[in-house]
Structure formats: structure tokens, C-alpha cells
């Protein structure tokens with residue numbers, strides 16, 4: 396008898412706690428979230444669009460793929476629609492990265508990416524760990540202009556690491572939350 400009373404009070408509490416949440420998620424599920432997906436190519440030319448500002452202190456020396464731990468790097472790189480850097484420029488990535496892996500291959504990157512694509516103009520801000528030779532995902536932490544309130548992630552993958560200009564493919568996966576449509 397005690398256990399039955401206990402059971403019913405648990406069920407009552409569970410219904411009370413679960414129902415409002417269920418209603419909320421159901422509600423959101425019916426909203427078609429706006430999103431766009433596209434790829435661009437980032438071109439970085441050493442001592443022209445990207446510079447070492449402060450030398451690192453430990454680990455492997457400066458090479459095509461490594462920089463010493465603690466290296467502070469700043470860049471303003473063009474983004475083009477095709478892998479060839481002579482193709483149309485539709486954006487700019489400006490930011491900084493600090494070598495944060497003792498292997499000299501990983502760095503914390505902070506960047507603002509200005510875009511004029513698919514009738515959308517503005518910028519997105521990203522932050523995350525970049526790997527010099529492997530693909531990496533960077534969370535989108537916000538945006539401006541047509542990208543106000545945008546969330547999602549970008550995937551950065553090396554395309555060409557040989558020569559003075561290195562190229563990365565940047566895949567954008569951008570999602571607007573429901574409240575973005577009421578922007579000022």
C-alpha cells in the first residue's frame with residue numbers, strides 16, 4: 396500500500412515536471428529553423444596576409460606546418476568561392492591564433508569572418524582549436540548584420556600547405572534561432 400501511494404506521488408511529480416518541458420520542445424519542433432550551408436576557400440600568404448607577431452618559446456621550430464608553443468600569429472585572409480586564389484573574393488577572415496599545443500600543430504584561433512554570400516551580408520565570430528594538418532570544427536559564437544544571433548559551426552580543412560600561400564577549405568553550417576527573425 397505504501398509503495399502504491401509512493402508510486403502515484405512519483406508519477407504526479409514526474410508529470411508536473413515533464414509536461415511543461417515536453418510542450419516547449421514540441422512547440423520548437425514545429426518551427427522550421429532557417430539555416431544555410433556553403434564552402435569557401437581561405438588563402439594565407441606568409442608575411443603578406445599572415446604574420447608571426449611574437450615568437451614562441453618551446454617545441455618544434457617554424458616550418459610549413461608547425462610553430463613553437465606560444466607563437467602569436469595575426470592574419471587577414473581573403474575567402475574565395477573556388478580553391479584557386481584568383482577566383483572571386485566574397486569574404487575576409489581576420490583574427491589571431493596562439494600556438495597552444497606543445498606539438499606545435501594546434502592553436503587557439505579567434506576570428507571574425509566578414510561575408511557577402513547568398514544575399515547575406517555581415518560577419519560571424521568563431522573560436523576554437525585549429526589543427527595545422529587535420530580538419531577542425533570551430534563553434535560560431537555569434538554574428539552581425541544578416542548573421543545577427545547566428546549559431547552553428549565551421550569546419551576548416553587544409554587543401555594546400557605547400558608554398559608561400561596555404562589554402563584551407565572552410566565549410567559553413569549556420570543556423571538562425573527562432574528569435575533572430577525579430578531582430579531590430
Ligand SMILES: *[C@@H]1O[C@H](CO)[C@@H](O)[C@H](O)[C@H]1NC(C)=O
Nearest residue numbers: 440441442443446447558559
Ligand atoms: C617572414 O618574415 C620574417 C621576419 O622578417 C622572416 O624571418 C621570415 O623568414 C619570413 N618568412 C618568409 C617565408 O618569407
Ligand SMILES: *[C@@H]1O[C@H](CO)[C@@H](O)[C@H](O)[C@H]1NC(C)=O
Nearest residue numbers: 477478479480481482483555
Ligand atoms: C588559377 O587560375 C589562373 C587564372 O585563371 C590560372 O592561370 C592558374 O593556372 C590557376 N591555378 C590553379 C592551381 O588551378
